[in-house]
Amino acid sequence: MSSSACVDALIAFYESLSPASVARFPEFYAADAFFKDPFNEVRGVAPIERIFTHMFQQVADARFVVVERLLADNGAMLVWEMHFRERRGQGQARTIHGVSHLRFDAQDKVVWHRDYWDAAAELYETLPGIGWLMRFLKRKLAA
Numbered sequence: 797m798s799s800s801a802c803v804d805a806l807i808a809f810y811e812s813l814s815p816a817s818v819a820r821f822p823e824f825y826a827a828d829a830f831f832k833d834p835f836n837e838v839r840g841v842a843p844i845e846r847i848f849t850h851m852f853q854q855v856a857d858a859r860f861v862v863v864e865r866l867l868a869d870n871g872a873m874l875v876w877e878m879h880f881r882e883r884r885g886q887g888q889a890r891t892i893h894g895v896s897h898l899r900f901d902a903q904d905k906v907v908w909h910r911d912y913w914d915a916a917a918e919l920y921e922t923l924p925g926i927g928w929l930m931r932f933l934k935r936k937l938a939a
Contacts, residue, residue: 802904803865803872810860810876815852821845826905833911844909855880856887871899871908 806824809817821841831837831844838844852858857880864875878892894913901907 799867799869799872799900799904802900803867803874803898806898806906807862807865807874810874811862813848813858813860815849818845818848818852821848824906825909826901826903826907829906829909831909831911834913834915854883856883857881871897873897 809820809824821844825841825844827841828839829841829844830839831847833847836847838847859879861877861879862874863877866873874896876894876896878894879889880892881887881889892913894911897908897910897912898906899908
């Protein structure tokens with residue numbers, strides 16, 4: 797696959813990701829791929845699959861939408877939105893905005909995946925109890 801075709805296939809995978817399709821990660825990720833997000837840092841496809849399986853257990857109706865992509869020689873940056881509903885309480889609809897920085901090997905498989913998103917603003921500030929503290933700190937630290 798060309799780099800563009802590889803990224804197109806990966807985007808299609810993420811935009812259709814479901815609990816059943818988590819098992820398809822080996823099609824797109826190298827066996828020893830590295831993954832890091834605000835909560836996890838793992839190496840290997842099985843731990844990456846566990847992260848996404850856990851995500852589907854924690855939230856309802858999770859889906860990713862890639863809104864922009866930037867290609868490089870051996871990598872890409874994907875700007876995405878994750879839409880989901882909270883499982884607790886009223887099942888409120890939520891959106892997290894983030895970016896994935898990806899690097900590929902010679903077989904066009906992901907070997908390095910780093911997610912960047914603001915866990916404080918996108919998640920913690922909306923939680924009962926801790927949310928007021930996060931909003932308070934944000935106001936105090938703002939210029």
